[in-house]
Amino acid sequence: MTFDALSGVLLIPALSAGLLAALPGYRLTARLNVLAAFLSFATAVSLFVVEPTSGPYLLVDDLNKVFIVLTTFVGFTTAVFSANYIGHEIEIGRLTPTYVRFYHAMYQVLMFAMNLALVANNIGLMWVAIELATLTTVLMVGIYRTHEALEAAWKYFILGSVGIALALFGTILIYMAAKPVIGEGVSAMVWTVLVMHAAKFDPALLNVAFVFLLLGYGTKVGLAPLHAWLPDAHAEGPTPISAVLSGLLLNVALYALLRFKMLLALNPAAIAPGPLMVTMGLISCVFAAFMLYKRRDIKRMFAYSSIEHMGIIVFAFGMGGPLANFAGLLHMTMHSLTKSAIFFAVGHIAQVKGTQKIADMGGLTVTHPVLGWGLVLGVVAIAGLPPLGIFMSEFLVVSSTFAREPWLVLILVFGILVGLGGMFLRLNGIVFGEPVGPSAKAEASYVPMFAHLAIVAMAGVYLPPALVTGFQNVARLLG
Amino acid sequence: MRGITFDVAHMLAGSLVLVSFMQLYQDRLYALLNIFALHALILAASVAWQAFIQDAPHLYLTAMIALVFKAIVIPVALHRIIVKLGIHREIETAVGVGPAMLLGMGLVALSMVVMLRVTAEADPLAREDLAFALSVVLLGLLMMVTRRNAVSQVIGFMSLENGLVLAATGAKGMPLVVEISVAFSVLIAFIVIGIFLFRIRERFDTVDLQALDRFRGERR
Numbered sequence: 001m002t003f004d005a006l007s008g009v010l011l012i013p014a015l016s017a018g019l020l021a022a023l024p025g026y027r028l029t030a031r032l033n034v035l036a037a038f039l040s041f042a043t044a045v046s047l048f049v050v051e052p053t054s055g056p057y058l059l060v061d062d063l064n065k066v067f068i069v070l071t072t073f074v075g076f077t078t079a080v081f082s083a084n085y086i087g088h089e090i091e092i093g094r095l096t097p098t099y100v101r102f103y104h105a106m107y108q109v110l111m112f113a114m115n116l117a118l119v120a121n122n123i124g125l126m127w128v129a130i131e132l133a134t135l136t137t138v139l140m141v142g143i144y145r146t147h148e149a150l151e152a153a154w155k156y157f158i159l160g161s162v163g164i165a166l167a168l169f170g171t172i173l174i175y176m177a178a179k180p181v182i183g184e185g186v187s188a189m190v191w192t193v194l195v196m197h198a199a200k201f202d203p204a205l206l207n208v209a210f211v212f213l214l215l216g217y218g219t220k221v222g223l224a225p226l227h228a229w230l231p232d233a234h235a236e237g238p239t240p241i242s243a244v245l246s247g248l249l250l251n252v253a254l255y256a257l258l259r260f261k262m263l264l265a266l267n268p269a270a271i272a273p274g275p276l277m278v279t280m281g282l283i284s285c286v287f288a289a290f291m292l293y294k295r296r297d298i299k300r301m302f303a304y305s306s307i308e309h310m311g312i313i314v315f316a317f318g319m320g321g322p323l324a325n326f327a328g329l330l331h332m333t334m335h336s337l338t339k340s341a342i343f344f345a346v347g348h349i350a351q352v353k354g355t356q357k358i359a360d361m362g363g364l365t366v367t368h369p370v371l372g373w374g375l376v377l378g379v380v381a382i383a384g385l386p387p388l389g390i391f392m393s394e395f396l397v398v399s400s401t402f403a404r405e406p407w408l409v410l411i412l413v414f415g416i417l418v419g420l421g422g423m424f425l426r427l428n429g430i431v432f433g434e435p436v437g438p439s440a441k442a443e444a445s446y447v448p449m450f451a452h453l454a455i456v457a458m459a460g461v462y463l464p465p466a467l468v469t470g471f472q473n474v475a476r477l478l479g
Numbered sequence: 480m481r482g483i484t485f486d487v488a489h490m491l492a493g494s495l496v497l498v499s500f501m502q503l504y505q506d507r508l509y510a511l512l513n514i515f516a517l518h519a520l521i522l523a524a525s526v527a528w529q530a531f532i533q534d535a536p537h538l539y540l541t542a543m544i545a546l547v548f549k550a551i552v553i554p555v556a557l558h559r560i561i562v563k564l565g566i567h568r569e570i571e572t573a574v575g576v577g578p579a580m581l582l583g584m585g586l587v588a589l590s591m592v593v594m595l596r597v598t599a600e601a602d603p604l605a606r607e608d609l610a611f612a613l614s615v616v617l618l619g620l621l622m623m624v625t626r627r628n629a630v631s632q633v634i635g636f637m638s639l640e641n642g643l644v645l646a647a648t649g650a651k652g653m654p655l656v657v658e659i660s661v662a663f664s665v666l667i668a669f670i671v672i673g674i675f676l677f678r679i680r681e682r683f684d685t686v687d688l689q690a691l692d693r694f695r696g697e698r699r
Contacts (some may be wrong), residue, residue: 112601124654158632162620165639169616172646176598176605184652204597 006060007041008067010116012036017108026090026097029104030083031402036108040115051387056190057176059121060088062473067118067255070333074247074340075111077416077448081344082107082240084445088351089238090141099143103238110136110244114252123189126256130167130220133249134160141237152232158230159219167256173209174263177201181473202271210273213260214280220253222307223314224284234303235356239347242299246306251332254310258317258478260324265320265479277318278408284311285415292422297356298346302339305382308419309335315412316397319404319477325475327396334389334456335382341452342378345371348444349430353437356425363435368442372431374449379427381456383420389459485604491525492611495589499618499638503583504576508568508630510560512554515634519549522641530646532604538648538696549637557630571627579625579698586617608649615642652653 016036020029047065054060082293086103089095095103110133117129138160142153171189178188187193219226235243259272278429288308295301313335316328348371351363364372381388394416402409497520505511523546530538543567561568572579590613619639623632647653 057639084638154629161636161637162623165616165636165643168643169613172643172650172653173609176609176650179650179652180600186654189654202597202600204599208593208597214669449653 001157005043005046006052006058007070008121009040009047010058011116012040012043012361013108013112017105017112017223020108021101021105024097024101026086026100028319029101030086033104033107034076034079034083037076037111040111041069041076044068045074054192054238056123056186057125057138058119059191060119062470063258063475063477064118065257066329066333066470066474067251067361068115070238070251070336071114071118071248072111074336075114075244077239077451078243078247078340079107079346081243081445081448082238084443085238085240085347085351088443094144095238096334101159103143105139106136106140107240107244107258110249114248117252117257120456122186123174123191123194125261127168127171130217130253130256131164133252137233137237137241137245137249140241141233142239146234146236148232150263152229152236156229156233159226163216163219163226164218166219170209170212170216170260173205174260177205177209188216191259195266198263198266199268201267202268203267203271205259206264206267206270210264210271211276214273214276215255217253217260218280219310221250221257221314222284222310223280224287224307224311226308227284227288230307231300231303234306235299236296238328239299239343239350242303243343243347246343246433247336250273250306254313254317254332257314261317262477262479268372273363273464274318274320277314278405279318281311281313281315281318282411282415284308285412286311286418287316288420289415289422292419293425295357295422295426298350298358298361298426299356301342301358301423302342302346302382305419305423305432306335307340308415309382310341312394312412312416314399315408316401320402320479321400321404322472322475323400324397325478326471327393327400329471329474329478330459331390331393331397334393334459337452338378338381338388338456340373341449341456342382344449344452345375345378348442349375352440352442354440355437358429360437361430362433362437364431367435367439370446371444372381374446374453376427376431377453378449379423381453383423384416385420387457387460389456392460488525488528488532488604491528492608492649493523494521495525495641495645496611496614496618499615499622499642500580501582502622502634502638503579503625504620506570506572506576508570509558510630511570511631511634512561514558516550516554517640518638518641519545519553522644523550525645526648529608533651536651541644541648545641549641553637557633561630570631572625574625575629579621583618583621586621587614590614590617593595593639601668605649609646612642612646612649615639615645618642651699 013036016032020032023029047060047068049118086100087094090100106335109176113129113133113136117126117133120129138153138157141156142149175188178201179193181197182188182193189201215226222230262275264270285308288304288311291304295304313328313332316324316331352368353361353402382388383392398413400408496519498514498521502511502514502518505514523542526538526542530536530542591610594610594613595606598609616639619633619635619642622635622638626632626635
């Protein structure tokens with residue numbers, strides 16, 4: 001295999017994972033981690049310049065390019081944040097050097113698994129990659145080895161594996177549906193081949209397969225009845241991992257779902273996948289919005305907010321059509337950037353306060369103005385207030401679907417507004433008022449957080465035309 | 480060809496469902512482990528038979544993995560873990576044996592109805608296999624939700640994976656990549672579980688998940 005950008009996004013993380021596992025010393029490995037993440041990002045960007053040819057196992061098209069660049073970018077900024085965060089964790093003795101070495105290696109394995117899932121041209125390979133990503137994050141969530149972390153990791157492991165198992169069953173059914181048309185062997189699992197012949201597949205088999213895939217990968221997306229692992233996993237793991245989980249891993253599972261949706265849409269006799277996704281999206285959005293009110297743990301609160309936003313995104317993609325798909329894509333990008341920025345802030349806040357309990361925080365804008373106002377800005381963005389990027393994407397979701405299904409959109413808007421209330425109620429207690437509790441000096445790296453927020457703020461006012469055309473192409477591709 | 484080859488495959492897949500039911504009413508961990516070993520043994524036989532009738536030699540490898548790894552290594556290892564950690568040997572159930580069996584029957588009926596109806600045009604062997612496989616998967620799920628001990632949940636998960644292997648081998652000509660990955664992921668999954676069990680043991684006095692539940696994140 002010749003070395004091109006496609007193998008680059010896989011080889012760089014894979015090789016650096018091995019290297020990081022072997023090297024001692026936190027300072028060196030943290031920097032190497034950042035470097036590897038940056039190289040992956042640069043390689044991913046080069047995909048836009050020179051498009052490598054797709055083979056039977058790997059594939060590049062307009063859809064996954066967007067996902068890869070987003071994944072590697074957030075992976076890179078999170079690595080920068082993580083270098084700082086982990087340094088503090090070593091100082092206070094929450095992590096030992098051995099665990100840090102393990103953590104860095106796992107970080108790159110996770111990046112490898114996510115990139116592999118995105119570029120896989122084979123539904124089996126994609127499944128393996130998502131399973132690998134799940135197992136890696138299970139280990140990372142449990143890394144603190146407290147009661148809570150172990151419980152969260154266990155819960156995540158059990159629910160994640162059940163989801164993954166259902167997804168595999170769905171994958172096998174897709175193969176069964178493809179086999180009579182394409183013939184036995186590897187080609188009946190290749191995306192590009194499947195898409196060409198999808199119209200001739202047995203619709204009944206496709207329907208059942210999609211139900212399994214929706215439940216299976218939907219568990220990983222964190223859709224409402226299957227979301228139980230998500231808040232625990234976000235709250236108990238190291239904060240960089242929460243950022244990567246919310247910002248990236250949920251997207252990767254969503255990407256898998258979108259691919260299968262495209263497949264089903266090509267077969268006129270199969271059920272329309274849209275209504276199923278719309279229903280699950282709405283349930284997730286409204287349910288999570290109400291759950292925001294009773295949260296006492298800051299990371300759990302933002303985990304529920306992720307469920308809410310994944311609901312909105314799945315709703316948009318479920319409605320379909322070029323406009324709604326465009327809105328969904330934009331919202332996904334904005335959510336990834338904003339939510340990871342929030343987790344960067346939350347990570348430092350939890351470190352200076354020594355706790356994640358909302359009740360023990362307060363007056364952050366007085367004691368730590370940069371962190372406090374950074375969080376305020378992040379929450380303003382995530383709640384969807386104008387003029388930031390999420391406002392624009394939510395507005396697009398609503399306006400592009402209102403003419404088609406006004407009642408459904410009303411439910412969605414209700415969910416968004418309820419969520420907004422919950423967010424600000426809690427935010428008020430965290431950043432304003434009298435300072436509460438201990439407050440160590442912050443040794444934070446603010447660059448990743450404000451870089452993300454700046455992009456989000458800019459997107460609210462101005463989207464570069466190249467980006468718009470790119471997203472429009474993808475939206476058309478999604479059907 | 481419907482003759483003897485079909486009957487044997489049918490019998491083996493059916494026995495797998497039967498053994499899944501047997502797992503549901505075990506109330507001792509050791510007995511459950513033995514039944515799981517039997518489950519894996521039947522799976523190995525079933526996969527080997529598929530390899531024979533499909534003339535697909537690579538499936539023998541999958542059968543070997545099922546035999547050596549799932550029927551021997553894992554039960555022995557779990558047995559030793561139970562002894563070493565002094566885990567309670569009674570299985571606590573969330574749902575009684577009677578209701579669990581009734582639920583199980585309902586699930587089997589459901590998977591028969593669903594799978595046989597949608598695969599009406601597929602070849603009969605793959606069809607029956609798929610219906611049985613879905614039953615095994617659902618019974619594995621049922622076991623995971625009705626048991627409280629970590630070890631029995633793990634066994635439920637592994638029998639669920641057995642159902643997936645049955646489905647994957649029943650789908651004729653499914654590429655080798657997938658079978659290896661299935662087996663391999665079980666391996667990884669098991670390592671993870673092993674680490675977890677040990678970690679849990681370091682911090683808790685029990686591997687009972689109810690004890691874990693006390694430490695939910697939201698308590699003040």
